[in-house]
Amino acid sequence: MRINDRLKTIGDLVSANSFCLDVGCDHAFLDIYLVKKNKGIKAIASDVLEGPLNHAKENIKREGLEGEIETRLGDGLDTYSDEVDTIIISGMGGRNMIGIFKKNIKVLKEIETIIVSPNNYQEDVKRFLCKNGFLIDDEVMVKEKKFIYQIIKFVKGKKKYSKKEYFFGPIFLKKKDKLFKEYYERELKSREILIQVLPKNYRLKKFITKKEINMIKKEL
Secondary structure: OOOOHHHHHHHHOOOOOOEEEEEOOOOOHHHHHHHHHOOOOEEEEEEOOHHHHHHHHHHHHHOOOOOOEEEEEOOHHHHOOOOOOEEEEEOOOHHHHHHHHHHOHHHHHOOOEEEEEOOOOHHHHHHHHHHOOEEEEEEEEEEEOOEEEEEEEEEEOOOOOOHHHHHHOHHHHHHOOHHHHHHHHHHHHHHHHHHHHOOOOOHHHHHHHHHHHHHHHHHO
8 A cells, every 4th residue: 555755754753652543534544554664553543524434444444454543433633532642633724723623622731742734824833732732843844746745743842932933843944955945935936926916905914924035035
């Protein structure tokens, strides 16, 4: 079974012997990869929709992993139970992720590790989780076709970050690899276009966007 680079990278950030809750598991490809990669890992593949969960069950059965991967139908962290120490959420918007965490905020006190790959609003996700007892342990960018995805690993702890670190990511700032440059060159272009099309009365948005443009230019 082949999985895409985004899911593989997420899987490679999971620690040995973890018990994972994969929220929005789709076809459970990530969970299958995790369990086959490390026999000490167990997983719950959860989804709010019956269709994807049925496909997940079929894939898990085909791989003979029913004993290591459980499937649960439910919304977000409603499928959480006490044995879970790691939450994984990918492939959705950052604000949707925050909504999932807010709905079951008490769960965050029980969790050791959170791995997310938001499609947008990454800074908002970082600020929210760091405000609620986590620090940024690792950050990786992955390119698939024309898209570049951010993957962020959080662990329990406290750490203060600057505006610049929240915006770019503290680990990304240290790495500054090829994908970092490509990603923020795109972000720069999109903001320069945005400045041109924003109505005159959007003064605050223009002010914030100009500050972000200057920050990106300095780092590139």
